[in-house]
Amino acid sequence: MRRRGLLPTGCCYDDRMKLHANADFGPLPHHPEDPRRIEEIMKMLKKAGLVFSGSDSELLDILRDAPTKYMWRIPARPATKQEICTVHTPRHFDWVRELSDMSTRELRVLSHNLDQGRASLYVGGMSYEAALLSAGGCIETCKNVAAGHVKNAFAIIRPPGHHAEYDTPMGFCLFNNVPVATKVCQNEYPDTCRKVLILDWDVHHGNGVQNIFYEDPNVLYISLHVYENGNFYPGKPENPMIPDGDLDKVGEGLGQGRNVNIAWPSQGMGDGEYLAAFQKIVMPIAHEFNPDMVIISAGFDAADGDELGGCFVTPPCYAHMTHMLMSLAGGKLAVCLEGGYNLKAISHSALAVARTLMGEPPPQMEIPPINKEAARVLTRVQAAHAPYWECMRPGIIDVQELGDNAARLHDVIRGYQRQVLSEKYSMIPLFIQREVLYKSFENQVLVTPGLQAKRKILLVIHDPPELRVMPDLVDNTVDPHNGHVLDGVVSYIDWAHKNDFGILDINIPHYITHPEDIDAFTPRPNEKTLQRQILELVCYIWDNYLQLYDVEDLFLVGVGNAYLGIKVLLTNRDCKSRIAGVVNFVTGNLRPVKSETDTELSTWYKRNSLVYVTNDHACWRDEDLTKKVLKRRFGGVQRSPEVGLNRMMDRHAKEVFEFINERVSQDRSGNTTEEEK
Ligand SMILES: [Zn+2]
Known part of the structure; x- marks a missing residue:
């Protein structure tokens, strides 16, 4: 041959x-x-x-x-x-x-x-x-x-x-x-x-x-x-x-x-x-x-x-x-x-x-x-x-074949979070009126008892916790002991509880569990879907609860993609005079807060927010982008030395607690204080 x-x-x-x-x-x-x-x-x-x-x-x-x-x-x-x-x-x-x-x-x-x-x-x-x-x-x-x-x-x-x-x-x-x-x-x-x-x-x-x-x-x-x-x-x-x-x-x-x-x-x-x-x-x-x-x-x-x-x-x-x-x-x-x-x-x-x-x-x-x-x-x-x-085949799951014994991990984790929050801080689910009920909504909003009587409230709206898993490289299976759940929110709630805040913990799932879904892989929702889901929820909570309370000091903390909820609330409800401060941790899209009708909103946001942006965010790689995100409408943007939500939340916890403490019960009539002039 x-x-x-x-x-x-x-x-x-x-x-x-x-x-x-x-x-x-x-x-x-x-x-x-x-x-x-x-x-x-x-x-x-x-x-x-x-x-x-x-x-x-x-x-x-x-x-x-x-x-x-x-x-x-x-x-x-x-x-x-x-x-x-x-x-x-x-x-x-x-x-x-x-x-x-x-x-x-x-x-x-x-x-x-x-x-x-x-x-x-x-x-x-x-x-x-x-x-x-x-x-x-x-x-x-x-x-x-x-x-x-x-x-x-x-x-x-x-x-x-x-x-x-x-x-x-x-x-x-x-x-x-x-x-x-x-x-x-x-x-x-x-x-x-x-x-x-x-x-x-x-x-x-x-x-x-x-x-x-x-x-x-x-x-x-x-x-x-x-x-x-x-x-x-x-x-x-x-x-x-x-x-x-x-x-x-x-x-x-x-x-x-x-x-x-x-x-x-x-x-x-x-x-x-x-x-x-x-x-x-x-x-x-x-x-x-x-x-x-x-x-x-x-x-x-x-x-x-x-x-x-x-x-x-x-x-x-x-x-x-x-x-x-x-x-x-x-x-x-x-x-x-x-x-x-x-x-x-x-x-x-x-x-x-x-x-x-x-x-x-x-x-x-x-x-x-x-x-x-x-x-x-x-x-x-x-x-x-x-x-x-x-x-x-490796890594691909046949969802249909899993049968009734299978639960989506994000629902399992939220169930566990609820149990912890309930044991430690007696938190309970807040009633939300909805047209359709899915498993993912069951524990979506958890609150401390007697919320309506609290002078100080901390609202945390966050993504599901991060998962780090190491699959077996041979067949892609994951043993539970090789997986870790990273939840940076816990220490914030713990601090708020010790300092006598009422607490609202809102979990924004990246997917609403529909039992009929059989796709092996479901991508995260696009911006529009996420916005619709969040808008409905935060406006409902504002209209039916927070707005009616006598709370003096309301602080908002946004974590991950869910921080969209804070933008949505500020731009859809005239609420800034009732909010004492905003803290966001951002790894994804940076969201502008501005309003056609309230020209002061962006200025207010810049003065009253801390926006920590992950160190590896694309906005730091380009000079023009960096300049852009430092504008008023993006809030008090800071480049964090850390990468990822969990590490940022850990790193900046002390600063955030100080930021909140300084603002508790101070005059918020709209007048600027001496140092801001
Ligand atoms: Zn061709």
């Missing part, structure tokens, strides 16, 4: 594929799927010395002395109808073929009509011929890899293919090149090319590839694409029964788990997100699938510089992704061009991929931190595929 490492890298290109051009030419700028795309890539490969461009007389010497120095040209040929119809309907084939019989006028009208909406297609007099060459080039490229004539190969082809459905051309695509080549290889090499991985890093979802193989257990399709809730092209199909690019579309029947959609929530993704996706999802699943051949549907429209894609993947990142995929299937890797519309970006990206295929180690690169929303998407993809892949 020949050593694969000594084989050359193949390269398929044919100038005739440029002949697919828009019959609806006009004064408008070029269509993004510009015939020059493939030419630019080829030029770049020649310029970089990857493709031989000297005279034929040198060829024999090169073949003898350094057969892997250049890419080996793989000639493109027209695909046959039989090949195309391994994937497409004969009607679909005939529709494309008939384009070559149409008059220029007819083509113009057709192009004009097709070039809108989801169809998004243009056609010309030579489109059929170019599409056959594109599919045929793709077939030859993959066959050369499958048969071991080349080490790996790159097909620089157009029109692209991955949007073409089995029965409809769309999205600049006529025939779906990669599935056609996959089918042909599986048919011709049934023993050595049975399982194929198609990795699609085009910024758009390859709806056609997905749907062609949706029930096929032997083709694993993994796509990384911008989804934007179904608003990014190709979006949602008209027929709601046809699956779209969302991450819960995992395949059907025998193909369950063989369709992996890494659906980015927005544009703007880059190297950090793509490499994380490869490390956490793509490579583990790919290794478990263990393909016989890998094909990349290589659109370069996620590349930095492509305006249509709006993402920032750099050439070094493409090199690393290629390199990782080369570790599969004994290196049998075929790269087939799909989209990518910035001529400079596609040629640089393609060059990085081609170099890697030829054996050049991928360049050293710094990986930027991953976007949080994108990280959440990866967790959700993992959860969606946990039923089908062993490697996706």
Whole structure:
């Protein structure tokens, strides 16, 4: 057997594929799927010395002395109808073929009509011929890899293919090149090319590839694409029964788990997100699938510089992704061009991929931190595929399977807190009128008895306590003795109790336990949901309790995300004259307190609050941001030397107690004191 490492890298290109051009030419700028795309890539490969461009007389010497120095040209040929119809309907084939019989006028009208909406297609007099060459080039490229004539190969082809459905051309695509080549290889090499991985890093979802193989257990399709809730092209199909690019579309029947959609929530993704996706999802699943051949549907429209894609993947990142995929299937890797519309970006990206295929180690690169929303998407993809892949399972819980004996830990902890607060300080739940009752509300507000008669009251509104757990690294289980609950609020309540304050302890859960929820992972609520939940609660407590009391000294302490409650109260109720002071501990969003109707509110807030902000908060990293958060509306902001709520509360306890003591029963008629002037 020949050593694969000594084989050359193949390269398929044919100038005739440029002949697919828009019959609806006009004064408008070029269509993004510009015939020059493939030419630019080829030029770049020649310029970089990857493709031989000297005279034929040198060829024999090169073949003898350094057969892997250049890419080996793989000639493109027209695909046959039989090949195309391994994937497409004969009607679909005939529709494309008939384009070559149409008059220029007819083509113009057709192009004009097709070039809108989801169809998004243009056609010309030579489109059929170019599409056959594109599919045929793709077939030859993959066959050369499958048969071991080349080490790996790159097909620089157009029109692209991955949007073409089995029965409809769309999205600049006529025939779906990669599935056609996959089918042909599986048919011709049934023993050595049975399982194929198609990795699609085009910024758009390859709806056609997905749907062609949706029930096929032997083709694993993994796509990384911008989804934007179904608003990014190709979006949602008209027929709601046809699956779209969302991450819960995992395949059907025998193909369950063989369709992996890494659906980015927005544009703007880059190297950090793509490499994380490869490390956490793509490579583990790919290794478990263990393909016989890998094909990349290589659109370069996620590349930095492509305006249509709006993402920032750099050439070094493409090199690393290629390199990782080369570790599969004994290196049998075929790269087939799909989209990518910035001529400079596609040629640089393609060059990085081609170099890697030829054996050049991928360049050293710094990986930027991953976007949080994108990280959440990866967790959700993992959860969606946990039923089908062993490697996706660790850490994923099947909530439904847990049954009635399971309780959410935050409810257990709150129950425990209630018990402690009741034993030590006789605190009891405060009655809150609600439309719906959930477990998480049972102990949400706890108060000391006789609150209404107290001269001094401390209201603490806080997040659930922090949990620190160390899972067993083998199977991700957590023994209770390896978990710790950090609750910085306790010492404040203890102090308040000793100093004869009435106490209101409000717990703001990050999730309201609904028994019917079965998601393995529930993210924290977004700002809007949290605000709604808190607004209702604090206004209720103010209107029905605090406002009616004769309390002289009311202090508010906000801890973590829940400190939103203090902003909400100050901006929704005219209450500042009744509040003696505010203390906040902040690790997340800093919230401005200002009012259209009460112009004095921000000034009051600045004078009467202490706002401790964690030392690692983003606002300290940027001079402009720092200046901004020191403005009045953010209150008496201070950078804490500590990181995290618990440590901050510990560190600043003495200062806070002094701050409160100084303010107890002092004149708050609105006049400033001497030292403040
Ligand atoms: Zn694309």
